[in-house]
Amino acid sequence: MTTLHEFPSVPAFGHLPTPDGVDVVGVDLPVGRLTAYRVVPAGPSKGVVLVVPGYTGSKEDWRTFMPLLREAGWTAVAISRRGQADSARASGPAGYTLQEEAADVVRVARLLDDGAPVHLIGHSLGGVIVREAAIASPESFRDVVQFCSGPYGWPYRKVAELTILHDTDGNLRQLFDATNPLWAGRPDDELPDDARLVRDRFAVHDPASIVAGGHILEDHTDSSAALRATGLPVLVTHGEWDNAWPIPWQRQMAEDTGAAYEVIPESYHGPQVENPAATLAVFDTFMSTH
Numbered sequence: 176m177t178t179l180h181e182f183p184s185v186p187a188f189g190h191l192p193t194p195d196g197v198d199v200v201g202v203d204l205p206v207g208r209l210t211a212y213r214v215v216p217a218g219p220s221k222g223v224v225l226v227v228p229g230y231t232g233s234k235e236d237w238r239t240f241m242p243l244l245r246e247a248g249w250t251a252v253a254i255s256r257r258g259q260a261d262s263a264r265a266s267g268p269a270g271y272t273l274q275e276e277a278a279d280v281v282r283v284a285r286l287l288d289d290g291a292p293v294h295l296i297g298h299s300l301g302g303v304i305v306r307e308a309a310i311a312s313p314e315s316f317r318d319v320v321q322f323c324s325g326p327y328g329w330p331y332r333k334v335a336e337l338t339i340l341h342d343t344d345g346n347l348r349q350l351f352d353a354t355n356p357l358w359a360g361r362p363d364d365e366l367p368d369d370a371r372l373v374r375d376r377f378a379v380h381d382p383a384s385i386v387a388g389g390h391i392l393e394d395h396t397d398s399s400a401a402l403r404a405t406g407l408p409v410l411v412t413h414g415e416w417d418n419a420w421p422i423p424w425q426r427q428m429a430e431d432t433g434a435a436y437e438v439i440p441e442s443y444h445g446p447q448v449e450n451p452a453a454t455l456a457v458f459d460t461f462m463s464t465h
Contacts, residue, residue, distance in 0.1 A: 207263025214245035226253035229299030233260040258384025271387030277307035313405035325420030326428040333389035345382030399431035409434035414442035
């Protein structure tokens with residue numbers, strides 16, 4: 176069994192440079208190889224953190240934040256989920272259920288600290304997935320951060336995206352163009368770095384992953400009570416102007432799970448990029464107590 180310090184190096188994805196101190200590695204699971212960022216502090220480690228990205232994201236959403244975790248003393252791994260960017264694809268739609276995604280999170284967690292429980296952060300759809308992972312295997316985790324994530328979805332939430340994918344036979348480039356009209360059809364050298372990375376990522380995501388994720392985000396099942404029953408410490412935190420889930424729902428989720436609750440100022444749905452210092456302070460304070 177290959178563990179955190181033995182994960183093999185793999186090529187970086189996309190055109191942006193990998194920050195100093197961040198390793199790009201592969202994590203081999205039954206589905207295939209997931210790619211990940213790994214950071215290890217120069218001095219003693221406060222603990223091990225596993226980060227799970229959201230709907231159409233990948234580990235690259237955490238590219239500039241991983242060095243901050245390292246500098247704060249955390250060992251951390253941020254994965255690209257199955258079907259995302261350069262991670263392995265599942266064999267079909269059945270490979271992208273919430274249960275399969277959560278099982279990957281548990282499998283990775285068990286590799287990170289010789290089987291000891293690790294800290295868990297899930298962003299957006301990743302928050303839904305880590306909640307399922309924590310319910311399935313609470314012994315694998317020290318605590319859970321629900322980051323810009325909600326207690327449940329709602330019907331037709333992703334109807335526009337899913338309709339585009341249906342009508343274009345899964346053409347993710349057309350989905351990018353439709354949802355990013357400012358950048359549609361432009362050559363690479365006219366795109367800002369972040370927009371170019373997102374477009375490149377859309378081109379290689381597995382469409383089945385996006386379709387399945389859209390349906391998960393439309394599911395109205397609320398598992399807050401089951402998460403609370405695990406006894407794990409939970410933090411619910413989001414950007415001050417997060418618009419991906421109604422903020423009252425996120426606040427209610429904190430109450431229903433008995434969670435700590437923090438609002439990260441001057442940020443939207445990506446506080447790790449929009450206000451990284453405040454985001455780090457919230458994470459660090461919470462995880463340091465567990």
